[in-house]
Amino acid sequence: METLLTRYRNITVLLLVIFAQLVLLAYQVKNGSDVRLIRVWAVTAVTPLARVIEGARGGTQGFLQNYVFLRDSRAENERMRTELGRLKLENQFLKTELATADRAKALQAFQQRSLSKMIGARIIATATGASASAVFVDRGTTSGVEKGMAVVTPDGIVGKVLAAYPTASQVLLATDPSFAAGVVSQKNHVRGILKGLGHGNCRVDYVQNEEKVETGEWFYTSGDDRIFPKGMPVGQVTAAHPGNPFQEISLDPAGLAGGLEEVLIILEGVHQEIPELKTASEPMYLAPLPPTGAGDNQPASDQAASTGGPNNAPVLPTDADKIREHYKDVSDAQGHKFGDNPVGSKAVNFNLPVKPDEKPPAAKSQAPSATGAAVPKLEPQAKPPAPPPSQPKAPRAAKPDDQ
Amino acid sequence: MRYSDEHSLVYSQRETQISRFRAWVLLLVPLAAILFQVYIPLFFQFLAYLELPLIVTVYFALMRRSPIGGLFVGALVGLAQDSLSKNPLGMFGITKTIIGYVAASVGLRLDVDHPLIRLILGFFFFVLHQFIFWALSRGLLAQQVAFETQRTLVLGLLNAIVAVSLFHFLDKLKERT
Numbered sequence: 001m002e003t004l005l006t007r008y009r010n011i012t013v014l015l016l017v018i019f020a021q022l023v024l025l026a027y028q029v030k031n032g033s034d035v036r037l038i039r040v041w042a043v044t045a046v047t048p049l050a051r052v053i054e055g056a057r058g059g060t061q062g063f064l065q066n067y068v069f070l071r072d073s074r075a076e077n078e079r080m081r082t083e084l085g086r087l088k089l090e091n092q093f094l095k096t097e098l099a100t101a102d103r104a105k106a107l108q109a110f111q112q113r114s115l116s117k118m119i120g121a122r123i124i125a126t127a128t129g130a131s132a133s134a135v136f137v138d139r140g141t142t143s144g145v146e147k148g149m150a151v152v153t154p155d156g157i158v159g160k161v162l163a164a165y166p167t168a169s170q171v172l173l174a175t176d177p178s179f180a181a182g183v184v185s186q187k188n189h190v191r192g193i194l195k196g197l198g199h200g201n202c203r204v205d206y207v208q209n210e211e212k213v214e215t216g217e218w219f220y221t222s223g224d225d226r227i228f229p230k231g232m233p234v235g236q237v238t239a240a241h242p243g244n245p246f247q248e249i250s251l252d253p254a255g256l257a258g259g260l261e262e263v264l265i266i267l268e269g270v271h272q273e274i275p276e277l278k279t280a281s282e283p284m285y286l287a288p289l290p291p292t293g294a295g296d297n298q299p300a301s302d303q304a305a306s307t308g309g310p311n312n313a314p315v316l317p318t319d320a321d322k323i324r325e326h327y328k329d330v331s332d333a334q335g336h337k338f339g340d341n342p343v344g345s346k347a348v349n350f351n352l353p354v355k356p357d358e359k360p361p362a363a364k365s366q367a368p369s370a371t372g373a374a375v376p377k378l379e380p381q382a383k384p385p386a387p388p389p390s391q392p393k394a395p396r397a398a399k400p401d402d403q
Numbered sequence: 404m405r406y407s408d409e410h411s412l413v414y415s416q417r418e419t420q421i422s423r424f425r426a427w428v429l430l431l432v433p434l435a436a437i438l439f440q441v442y443i444p445l446f447f448q449f450l451a452y453l454e455l456p457l458i459v460t461v462y463f464a465l466m467r468r469s470p471i472g473g474l475f476v477g478a479l480v481g482l483a484q485d486s487l488s489k490n491p492l493g494m495f496g497i498t499k500t501i502i503g504y505v506a507a508s509v510g511l512r513l514d515v516d517h518p519l520i521r522l523i524l525g526f527f528f529f530v531l532h533q534f535i536f537w538a539l540s541r542g543l544l545a546q547q548v549a550f551e552t553q554r555t556l557v558l559g560l561l562n563a564i565v566a567v568s569l570f571h572f573l574d575k576l577k578e579r580t
Contacts, residue, residue, distance in 0.1 A: 010470040014504045017478050018497055025493035025543060042486030049434075050442055125441040126451065128488040128495070136441070136487075162489060172489065 040165055043136070047168045050125045051138065085264075088154035092233070095275055116229055117268035119143055121151075123260055124168065133176030133196060134159075139265060140167045148227060150266040156233040156255030157181065157221060158263050171263070174202055174234075174253050182224035183234050187277055188212050191222055194234060194251065202235065204249040213240045213249055220274045231272030289317070422466040423578040432573065433459050433480045441487055452558050454529060456480050458566045460499050461528045462573055464506035465515045473510075477503025491544070498535045502528055521570050525563030530555055 062074070119139060127134035139145050141164045151158040151171050159173040160181075172179055175196040183194045183204060190211040192204040207213060217237045223230030235253040242248075327350065331338060336348045436455035444451035460480050464473030481499030485492045506528060513520055533555045540546040 010504070010508075013471050014474050014500070017474055017500050021478070021482075021493040021496045021500065022543075025491055025497070028491040028493075029544065038482070038492055039486045042483055046438065046441065046487060049438055053438070053442055123445065125487075126444045128437065128440050128456070128484045134489045135445075170489070176489070178489075 036163075039163065043165045043168055043170075047124065047136065047138070047165075050136070054122075054124050085154045092154075092231075092275075093272060116266050116270040118152075118264040118266050119145070120262060121145075121169075121265055122262050123171075127170065133173045133179070133198065134162060135171050135173065135260070136168050137171055137263060137265070138168055140165045140169050142166055144267055145169050145265055150228045150232075150269060151263050152228075152232055152266060153255045153260070153263055155257060156235055156253060157228055158255045158260065160227050161265065169265075174256060175200060180225070181228055181234070182222040183219045184222040184274060185213055185237075186218040186220060186274055187214065189274070191224075192219075192249070194219070200252075200256075201238065202251045202253050204237075204251055205246060207247040207249060209242045209245075209247055211247065213237060213247060215240055219251060223271050229266065229269035229271045231274055421468050424463070424466075424576060425578060428576045429463065429476075432576070433463075433476070433483070437480070437483055437487065440484075452561070453565060454532065454562055455565075455569075456484050456495075457499065457502065457529065457532050458525065458562065458569055459573075460503050461506045461525065461566065462570055464503045465510040465524065466577070468507055468510040470504050470507040470511075473503035473507030474500045475503070477501070477506075494536065494539055494544075497539060498532055501535055502532055505531070518567050518571075521567050522563050525566030525570075526559045529559040529562045533559075 121137035121139040121143075123135045124138045125136040127136070137151075145161060145164045147161055147164050149161045149164075151160060157174055159171045159176070159179060162170045162172040164170075173196070174181070174194065175198065177196050177198045179194075179196040181194045182191070184191050188211065190207055190213055192207040194202055195205055196202050204213075204219065215237050219234040219237065221228035221230055221232040221234055233254055235251045235255075237249055238252050239250040240247060327348075330350050330352065331348045334348055334352070433456065436459040439455050440451075440453070460473075460477045463476045467473060467476075477499035478496050481494075481496035482492060484495040484499070488495065506524070509515070509524065513524075515521060515524065534550065537548060537550045540548050
């Protein structure tokens with residue numbers, strides 16, 4: 001027996017070690033839980049080293065960039081990037097509020113609801129394995145991070161916290177095949193499940209072929225998964241084809257575009273509305289008409305007075321107003337008063353030019369009424385009036401479309 | 404001379420070629436390999452496909468020429484790798500245990516100091532590693548993952564080239580007797 005054990009010692013030890021690990025594996029698979037202690041030890045042992053390396057790298061890089069190459073601009077750039085990220089989130093929130101309600105309601109809602117409580121984190125390592133779609137961030141349970149929390153950037157969702165350790169957390173990226181999140185399309189509010197593909201892109205599952213999803217359309221989180229707050233941008237559709245039994249929709253995750261360095265972990269999420277698409281029926285801003293003719297030389301106060309209404313409110317002169325003013329100037333210059341002339345008196349000759357000195361001052365200062373101002377009735381024998389000086393059309397300043 | 408005598412002679416020659424390493428080398432080199440794998444791909448994503456923990460496991464197993472030592476090195480490196488991955492503990496552990504054992508057994512029979520042998524072994528063990536891991540994923544975790552043969556072969560060649568260079572460097576850390 002002893003000889004047998006000695007002879008097969010190597011293979012016996014091999015089988016014992018494999019068996020022990022199989023038991024460990026079976027325990028985890030059956031209970032659906034992890035052997036947390038071993039992972040805590042490993043992560044706690046590795047993250048300080050990773051921090052030191054990252055610190056050394058960052059320090060060297062920072063020294064070179066701050067003091068040798070750029071001095072102050074580097075610090076300024078970092079501050080502005082942080083500010084930009086914060087403003088992007090705030091802008092997203094404000095846009096969705098303003099798109100769904102009027103200004104007063106949006107302000108009221110803004111006062112009542114606050115933005116999601118978030119904490120910034122830096123990526124310090126990737127998970128091991130050739131096809132790893134998980135990273136480690138330098139925030140853990142001591143910073144309030146818990147398993148299952150959402151991880152985002154101002155551009156979109158990144159992933160979720162897979163495990164939280166005291167000094168670090170493991171984040172499963174949205175591109176991992178085991179990742180899933182509830183999403184909804186912006187245009188037609190089509191609901192689906194976002195899943196990773198193991199590489200750069202993601203797909204949206206469980207969308208019926210009858211549902212309309214277009215290339216380039218944005219998907220947002222639906223909030224159904226209880227991880228991501230509703231209204232966070234997810235990504236743009238790169239391709240959508242009918243499939244069996246569901247549509248095959250590829251999506252480019254916006255949060256993972258470019259290199260990930262810093263992320264935000266949502267400690268307390270706040271649901272937001274899905275931003276509505278801008279449509280052509282929305283009111284558009286029209287700039288005021290440029291000053292023309294004599295008005296070009298008028299001071300601003302005169303122009304305001306000439307276009308003011310009954311309450312001195314500035315009113316834009318229309319083409320009809322200008323024709324009416326021209327007729328009035330011509331008739332005043334020829335001493336003609338509409339409505340007070342005896343029958344058979346000479347009609348106004350609208351072809352005669354109006355001399356500036358013949359124009360009574362009262363006529364110039366008299367403001368045309370914008371409301372209820374009718375074009376004076378012309379005599380039947382009068383020749384057709386000369387066309388008024390052409391007016392350039394008002395430029396249509398389109399509202400910048402953010403989509 | 405009889406065959407059994409020749410056989411034992413070859414074994415005894417190999418036994419005398421057992422390389423010894425200082426404790427800090429055995430501790431720091433695998434740790435550095437794991438740190439490399441978790442940190443460097445942050446900046447150079449293509450380096451994520453470099454299986455340095457595997458290369459280090461194969462090296463120590465080949466040079467120590469002890470199957471039990473090899474399997475323990477493999478198990479420890481694999482479990483450390485598992486604890487920093489999203490996989491259940493034991494996936495890399497079992498894979499590298501087998502690799503460590505097989506590598507040490509091969510080291511007893513071949514001249515593993517020759518660069519060409521090292522290149523072939525580096526390639527072979529990478530492919531074997533990927534295959535065992537794939538089989539365990541399908542068999543034990545019921546994951547429907549495909550075995551990408553072409554990709555594995557290309558990566559195996561790249562890893563083997565890196566392994567030859569790394570083995571040359573690690574040779575300098577051997578204890579001189």
